[in-house]
Amino acid sequence: MLGSEAYMKLAVSMAAQTLGQTSPNPSVGCVIVKDGAVAGMGAHLKAGTEHAEIHALAQVGKNADGADLYVTLEPCSHYGKTPPCAEAIIAAGISRVFIAVLDPNPLVSGKGMEILQKAGIEVNVGLCAEEAWEINRMFFYFIKHKKPFVTVKTALTLDGKSASFTGDSKWITSEEARMDVHESRHLHDAILTGINTVNKDNPLLTARLPRGGRNPIRIILDTSLSIREDANVLTDKNARTIVICAKNASIDKEKWISSQGIQVKRFPSESIHLEELLDWLGELNIISLYVEGGSKIHTSFIRGGLFQELHCYLAPKILGGNQSIPFIGGDSFERMEQSTPIEFSHVERIGPDIKIIAKPLAK
Numbered sequence: 471m472l473g474s475e476a477y478m479k480l481a482v483s484m485a486a487q488t489l490g491q492t493s494p495n496p497s498v499g500c501v502i503v504k505d506g507a508v509a510g511m512g513a514h515l516k517a518g519t520e521h522a523e524i525h526a527l528a529q530v531g532k533n534a535d536g537a538d539l540y541v542t543l544e545p546c547s548h549y550g551k552t553p554p555c556a557e558a559i560i561a562a563g564i565s566r567v568f569i570a571v572l573d574p575n576p577l578v579s580g581k582g583m584e585i586l587q588k589a590g591i592e593v594n595v596g597l598c599a600e601e602a603w604e605i606n607r608m609f610f611y612f613i614k615h616k617k618p619f620v621t622v623k624t625a626l627t628l629d630g631k632s633a634s635f636t637g638d639s640k641w642i643t644s645e646e647a648r649m650d651v652h653e654s655r656h657l658h659d660a661i662l663t664g665i666n667t668v669n670k671d672n673p674l675l676t677a678r679l680p681r682g683g684r685n686p687i688r689i690i691l692d693t694s695l696s697i698r699e700d701a702n703v704l705t706d707k708n709a710r711t712i713v714i715c716a717k718n719a720s721i722d723k724e725k726w727i728s729s730q731g732i733q734v735k736r737f738p739s740e741s742i743h744l745e746e747l748l749d750w751l752g753e754l755n756i757i758s759l760y761v762e763g764g765s766k767i768h769t770s771f772i773r774g775g776l777f778q779e780l781h782c783y784l785a786p787k788i789l790g791g792n793q794s795i796p797f798i799g800g801d802s803f804e805r806m807e808q809s810t811p812i813e814f815s816h817v818e819r820i821g822p823d824i825k826i827i828a829k830p831l832a833k
């Protein structure tokens with residue numbers, strides 16, 4: 471007999487595996503247990519399709535009476551694209567429901583639990599809450615702030631350089647570490663880079679995983695529309711691409727880019743204000759943004775405190791050189807206390823490299 475925790479861990483593993491493909495919905499896993507045996511299990515697979523609970527209940531059918539249901543997110547109680555899961559759980563005769571985390575979506579938050587309790591169902595909240603929260607942390611952030619969860623990603627030599635003074639950066643990190651980056655690209659709705667990186671590296675910014683992968687929307691910051699007309703991101707049609715420019719960018723260049731089927735978003739200010747950009751991306755229902763730099767972009771996001779996670783890949787190389795490109799540029803501070811405080815939340819080896827995940831700390 472697997473204990474309750476083990477059943478929730480099974481549900482969590484299904485949510486973890488479907489992360490990315492359910493966006494802009496959260497990823498959810500559900501397991502139904504009857505007489506000590508798993509009688510149904512399911513995950514939400516794609517926004518607009520059946521929720522995890524509905525898939526699991528469909529497998530149990532008439533046999534759900536008196537069964538226990540484990541779900542990683544509070545069952546929904548609203549009529550979205552699918553009928554409310556809370557009602558379906560009651561109708562099926564489930565007797566106990568274990569919920570990992572409540573849904574912060576104002577449409578649902580606490581209501582699903584209340585409906586279940588009112589129907590006499592015993593509800594337990596908090597089993598595997600940490601893991602369940604971590605899985606949908608980007609969705610929860612978006613629901614609360616209505617703008618994308620920002621992950622800044624950088625690849626550096628041990629002494630913090632992201633390129634040589636000529637701009638050469640191929641390669642700093644290993645094949646395995648770069649594959650991990652593609653996994654992150656798959657998990658984010660959009661990827662952002664600056665015109666310097668586009669003109670220097672001509673990147674594809676696609677998620678090229680052995681199993682395929684979801685190509686994020688490409689957001690190119692190009693204040694004056696100096697992008698080359700033959701840039702991969704304009705010509706390869708591999709992903710939706712949006713070029714962001716500012717007030718004084720050439721109208722003709724904007725017209726030409728638009729004629730290539732690429733969206734151009736012009737901000738009325740002299741420069742692109744990142745807070746406004748993030749709000750605008752939130753209006754497009756983009757729940758997560760992967761910021762791949764380069765140095766100027768990284769400086770704006772980090773110094774602006776506009777990030778929720780930092781992924782730093784450190785390579786066993788030392789470049790040195792005062793003219794080499796650092797991770798962060800910008801003004802030089804007099805005192806160490808003016809530095810940006812972060813906390814290391816995860817460190818792991820990836821091949822010869824080290825991956826550090828850090829989160830911002832309030833100053």
Ligand SMILES: Nc1c(/N=C/[C@H](O)[C@H](O)[C@H](O)COP(=O)(O)O)[nH]c(=O)[nH]c1=O
Pocket residue numbers: 624625639640641642643644647648651663667671672673674675676762763783
């Ligand atoms: N130079 C390195 C990186 N360089 C990251 C730059 O954004 C570079 O333009 C893109 O990785 C190229 O994108 P694409 O592969 O064409 O989609 N990133 C890394 O993780 N390690 C490195 O060594």
Ligand SMILES: Nc1c(N[C@@H]2O[C@H](COP(=O)(O)O)[C@@H](O)[C@H]2O)[nH]c(=O)[nH]c1=O
Pocket residue numbers: 495496497498499513514517518519520521522523543544545546549550551552553555573575578
């Ligand atoms: N994916 C998921 C839930 N997602 C919740 O429902 C909202 C989406 O509703 P809809 O547009 O109808 O798909 C989403 O914002 C989130 O609050 N709820 C659940 O009970 N189980 C699921 O598997």
Ligand SMILES: [Zn+2]
Pocket residue numbers: 521522523545546547553554555556
């Ligand atoms: Zn639901």
